[in-house]
Amino acid sequence: MTLEIGITSIIAGLIGGLFLALIRLYGSGPVPFVAKIYIDVFRSIPLLVLLIVVYYALPFVGIRFSPFVSAVVALTLVSSAYTAEIFRAGIEAIPHGQFEASQALGLSGRHMMIDVILPQAIKIVIPPLTNNCINVLKDTALASVVAMPDLLKQATQAQALSANPTPLIGAALIYVALLWPLVSIVARLEKRFGGEKRS
Amino acid sequence: MSPLIQITNLKKAYGIFTVLHGINLDIAEGEVVCVIGPSGSGKSTLIRCINRLEAFSSDSSIVVDGVTVGPGKALAKVRAEVGMVFQSFNLFPHLTVLKNVMLAPMRVRGTKPADAERKARELLARVGISEQAEKYPGKLSGGQQQRVAIARALAMEPKVMLFDEPTSSLDPEMVGEVLDVMKKLAGTGVTMVVVTHEMGFARQVADRVIFMDGGRIIEQGTPSEIFDNPKEERTRGFLRAVLNH
Ligand SMILES: Nc1ncnc2c1ncn2[C@@H]1O[C@H](COP(=O)(O)OP(=O)(O)OP(=O)(O)O)[C@@H](O)[C@H]1O
Ligand SMILES: [Mg+2]
Numbered sequence: 001m002t003l004e005i006g007i008t009s010i011i012a013g014l015i016g017g018l019f020l021a022l023i024r025l026y027g028s029g030p031v032p033f034v035a036k037i038y039i040d041v042f043r044s045i046p047l048l049v050l051l052i053v054v055y056y057a058l059p060f061v062g063i064r065f066s067p068f069v070s071a072v073v074a075l076t077l078v079s080s081a082y083t084a085e086i087f088r089a090g091i092e093a094i095p096h097g098q099f100e101a102s103q104a105l106g107l108s109g110r111h112m113m114i115d116v117i118l119p120q121a122i123k124i125v126i127p128p129l130t131n132n133c134i135n136v137l138k139d140t141a142l143a144s145v146v147a148m149p150d151l152l153k154q155a156t157q158a159q160a161l162s163a164n165p166t167p168l169i170g171a172a173l174i175y176v177a178l179l180w181p182l183v184s185i186v187a188r189l190e191k192r193f194g195g196e197k198r199s
Numbered sequence: 200m201s202p203l204i205q206i207t208n209l210k211k212a213y214g215i216f217t218v219l220h221g222i223n224l225d226i227a228e229g230e231v232v233c234v235i236g237p238s239g240s241g242k243s244t245l246i247r248c249i250n251r252l253e254a255f256s257s258d259s260s261i262v263v264d265g266v267t268v269g270p271g272k273a274l275a276k277v278r279a280e281v282g283m284v285f286q287s288f289n290l291f292p293h294l295t296v297l298k299n300v301m302l303a304p305m306r307v308r309g310t311k312p313a314d315a316e317r318k319a320r321e322l323l324a325r326v327g328i329s330e331q332a333e334k335y336p337g338k339l340s341g342g343q344q345q346r347v348a349i350a351r352a353l354a355m356e357p358k359v360m361l362f363d364e365p366t367s368s369l370d371p372e373m374v375g376e377v378l379d380v381m382k383k384l385a386g387t388g389v390t391m392v393v394v395t396h397e398m399g400f401a402r403q404v405a406d407r408v409i410f411m412d413g414g415r416i417i418e419q420g421t422p423s424e425i426f427d428n429p430k431e432e433r434t435r436g437f438l439r440a441v442l443n444h
Contacts, residue, residue, distance in 0.1 A: 097285060097287050097288075097289035098289060098291065100252055100285070100289060101283075101285065101291070103250075103278065104250055104252060104283035104285075104352075104361075105282075105302070105303035105351070105352070106275055106278035106279035106303060106307040107302075107303060107306055107307060108275065108306075108307075111306045111307075115291075115302060115306060116302075119293050120292065120293050123293075
């Protein structure tokens with residue numbers, strides 16, 4: 001369950017974050033400002049508060065999500081805010097000449113982004129994005145407070161039953177086992193994309 | 200026949216600082232125009248207005264091949280017809296040389312990959328870098344990169360080529376190879392507007408030389424009129440300074 005919540009939130013957060021970054025940078029009228037407000041709010045609100053709001057407060061206004069959806073919604077709202085800032089920084093790090101060359105060639109804004117800017121920005125944002133992904137996975141533990149049958153929660157219950165800390169330690173070990181390969185895969189990706197400087 | 204590029208009352212300001220004071224300039228099809236002048240005189244700004252990399256005052260007008268250069272939809276059409284070569288190359292570092300040249304025709308003109316590749320290889324041969332097609336731009340020398348940039352612009356088969364000091368960031372031994380490519384290009388009938396400090400190139404290749412200072416065209420004429428017989432004191436002063444270097 002933890003892993004499903006984490007992965008769903010990460011993917012939704014990546015898509016939402018990229019979208020937010022693009023409208024913040026290139027939206028017209030009040031759109032960039034609204035995006036900025038969203039990003040600032042969801043980066044500052046504690047996840048626990050958001051989880052409680054989504055799971056316990058929204059039902060009062062008639063919105064009721066399953067525990068799984070509640071956790072994913074809360075994590076995605078926050079993750080996309082962080083991801084948006086990461087993508088924005090990545091796009092802004094691309095030299096201005098790349099934009100000008102694309103425009104001079106007649107590329108549309110969409111093609112400029114897809115073919116020229118984002119492929120270069122991705123390499124820059126891989127390290128911070130990975131950090132963010134790991135944070136999201138860690139945060140899935142918090143989702144247990146919204147009644148998910150989460151690993152740690154099951155462990156706590158098991159512990160209460162037997163008054164024995166072994167299940168809790170076991171859960172912690174499983175967490176590490178889940179995160180460890182990810183961290184090392186990420187480190188390898190960073191090396192691969194960061195090391196091969198082509199400019 | 201109406202001129203290919205028609206610039207009327209071109210004004211451009213950054214805040215209260217006016218960079219171009221109402222430039223009027225017509226350029227005929229096939230003409231090779233070199234723009235010279237001291238640093239900060241507005242040469243780059245002038246040619247960057249032609250494809251609207253710089254926005255300009257709304258009471259100014261630029262028409263390229265019958266299409267008004269404005270902020271709207273027609274801009275894409277203008278940019279497809281106007282190629283540009285930058286001082287700093289601005290090649291796409293994540294794409295191979297070949298892909299750099301193929302990209303715009305495929306995306307803007309809808310050219311099929313096989314046709315785009317054939318055309319790209321042809322152009323790379325023309326600028327003398329066929330062997331580097333599969334390399335990434337970062338592995339090439341400055342002179343080679345700038346020749347790729349020229350091929351990339353030519354792949355769109357533009358009517359006009361704009362050059363903004365294409366040799367200024369090159370090591371001296373590589374200037375010649377880029378100028379040679381440009382000379383060959385000038386012989387093919389494409390319209391060229393070249394901002395340059397290479398007076399030898401301007402004298403040899405230009406149909407017309409334009410001297411700018413302080414955001415105005417001070418004097419223009421054939422290379423021999425400007426270089427051998429400048430009428431304006433400012434032109435003389437500038438030429439004296441650059442030719443004595
Ligand atoms: N983004 C900008 N903001 C403010 N002023 C600018 C900007 N870009 C250019 N200028 C000013 O406009 C003037 C003309 O600049 P431009 O780059 O067109 O000159 P140039 O003739 O190409 O000079 P150079 O030979 O140094 O390239 C300069 O005084 C420059 O400082
Ligand atoms: Mg300049």
